Amino acid sequence: MSINFIPNDPSAGSTAPGLRVQAKHANRPSTRADFTLANTQSEGVAAPGTARFLFWQCREAALSAVDAWEAVAGNITRWQGNRRRLALRQDAGVDLNAYYDRTSFSFFHQAVSGTTYYSGASTDVVSHEVGHGLLDSIRSDLWDAAFLETGAFHESFGDCMAVLTALSDRDTRVKLLAVTATLKKANFVEATAENLSEAIRRLVPNHNAAEPRHAFNTFQFQIPETLPATGGPGALINEVHSFGMIFSGCFYDLIAQIFAAQSSRTEATLLTSARTAGSLLVAGAKTALIAPRFFQAVGRAMTLADDERNAGRNRDAIRLAFQQHNVMLGSNALLAPAAVLAGGAPSLGRAAALKPSTRRDLARRLRAGRGDRLTVRPVELCGRRFACVFHTRRVSLTPVHRRLRGVSAVTSVPVLIGDSGGSPAVMGELPDATTTEREVHAFVDSLVQNGQLDLDGVPPASPSNRAVPRVTHRIRTVGGQRTLQRVRFHCGGHP
């Protein structure tokens, strides 16, 4: 017996593989994670729009997505929460959407202008939702992570799974290479959920989702809140599905980079390339620490995974793929936007200046106290202009030594301020006040331990330091405050 199956999306277009007759997927082994099927239909070739077609189409798509995952991540034995089975509901009612809620994958139908659209009939949509479930099985902590980029990564991961599922199909790869031999052209694989977008376009023509999401894109990273909250079809906006296209773009470009490096470009090497990128994606997703700049965190984790697994063979491809979307992974991350600040864009001319509201916001984030100073200087790095803000503050040395009670050290920590989407932004990292204090305390403690700090005439602790004077710092009164000051450098090593 056979079934009818659409390997991509009902509206993927004439260049995509269309409806075909094929053998059904075998049931999953009892030792592996599986689905509980709803409204079971007898096996057979059925026309789209019928309950029988939808049942077998949805089942086939879900099992294909799990196969694509297992080829790059190993067998999945349990879903999140140690569940062995999750419900696969191919038609859970009326809606133009699909959901994963840790107990089920639910798909819907809705009639629009005389046509009924079934989200469960799209392999793209089913792979996307199953992708959420697969990611949740290895990173359950991302479920309620409170950053837009973590939510956007989850959405992007679903889209990446749709791409991987498509590229796991030989017919799809052959047809894709007929459209574009380099993958560097819009195509039916990089576009996601065309059928659902068509329905939305007919219903709400200006909706952002009226255009399919594209993994082949030129979107550039900027801090998401600097983007508009809403926008027309396909525009990049401050919304998880839309913003996820930045990461999908990085992933798709990585496949293209790896494929371009193959000695021959065939459907077979395309599969190998996609699987290499997929295994790095899963490895990165597994280990990246949750942070506001999560895309960068995953990219860096993918680079480390490549070092470990492939001796860094794809390091340049990963770096370049992310860089094409302004997600900096290497030393150039020092110049990447990390956090947006209040106020308008900074003045980055000959005399750099921050708007008063930007200055206040920065002072608050730096936990600047009374007496702290923020001075601004223009700097040029790699041909780009920034405002370098020096946060000068006093760190109490009382916790370091009893004889340092009431003494403080003056530190000056630089923060680079640039522009992200027309807003002022911290570039690189925002210094952490606690870390600064700990570093200062550790440094002064080492001065004390090594006899390099003259504690008001008290001799150094150890005999060797008493024998070879090596004082570099003293305590002086500056502006009425007892302050640690360097008096000289000492060129000698340990005696």
Place this chain on the structure above:
Amino acid sequence: MAKRKPATRSSSRTRPAPPATKSRDEAAFVESLIANGQAAKRRPDGSLPPGATHELIEDENGERRVVRRRFSAL
């Protein structure tokens, strides 16, 4: 149709980022969820409105927080 709505709560496992940066990013995320209709209160029948991925919960002090209930395709 797929309308998007509100928000989220922070995970106990959420790590890094200086506190001020983190809270601003969290607040921005909640604003995005609300602006896109992805956070919403439950309806009388207990279900979330179409497109909502987060439940908007208000405690006795009127404080609002958002809790993820599902992921969506759009």
